Amino acid sequence: MSLTAVVLGSTGAVGTAVVSSLVSNPSWSEIYVVVRKAPSVPHPSPKVKAIVIPMPSAGCEASELSTLTSTLKPQLPAKSSATFCLLGVGRPSKGTASNLKHVDVDLSLSLISAAPASHLSLLTAIGAARDVPEPVASSLSPLPFARAGGPLYNYCKGALESLCLSLPFSTCSFFQPATLIG
Numbered sequence: 001m002s003l004t005a006v007v008l009g010s011t012g013a014v015g016t017a018v019v020s021s022l023v024s025n026p027s028w029s030e031i032y033v034v035v036r037k038a039p040s041v042p043h044p045s046p047k048v049k050a051i052v053i054p055m056p057s058a059g060c061e062a063s064e065l066s067t068l069t070s071t072l073k074p075q076l077p078a079k080s081s082a083t084f085c086l087l088g089v090g091r092p093s094k095g096t097a098s099n100l101k102h103v104d105v106d107l108s109l110s111l112i113s114a115a116p117a118s119h120l121s122l123l124t125a126i127g128a129a130r131d132v133p134e135p136v137a138s139s140l141s142p143l144p145f146a147r148a149g150g151p152l153y154n155y156c157k158g159a160l161e162s163l164c165l166s167l168p169f170s171t172c173s174f175f176q177p178a179t180l181i182g
Helices: 013-024 062-075 097-113 151-165
Strands: 003-008 028-035 048-052 080-085 117-123 171-175
Touching: 003 013, 003 097, 013 028, 062 097, 080 097, 097 151, 117 151, 151 171
Parallel strands: 003 028, 003 080, 028 048, 080 117, 117 171
Antiparallel strands: none
């Protein structure tokens, strides 16, 4: 059986490991990696096809995300075997609340929507809070508001999980690690 994957967030620590794992597995014949800039060195495997698209910045209009989706969609297979979404701000403690929401919810959802597949594997976080109201920053919170484990971070991860459940994937897997080291 020949499987096709789309990997969103392939340049981070987890994404790099996922791509390596897919490359080493003979069942996967094509691996599309969506990146914001061309890699300085092409991937050593002919299975990997890099798709370079400009990513809109935080605070962008919905029309920019729509343009992103329409630009990406024709470059991907009509339906892949699996979409792996490993996107995230990387170091939430160094980002802003608006950047966290932009990357971890809006941008992720737009890219996932452009990559239809039978299965979705989504990296979120332990504590991802689905179907809860968006938190308000408070000086009483024991964790920084937008930091990993903080209320906004968990809200964003849970919101993306909820939104992905409404997309037309046959199956969805949510991976909620406690800590990512890398």
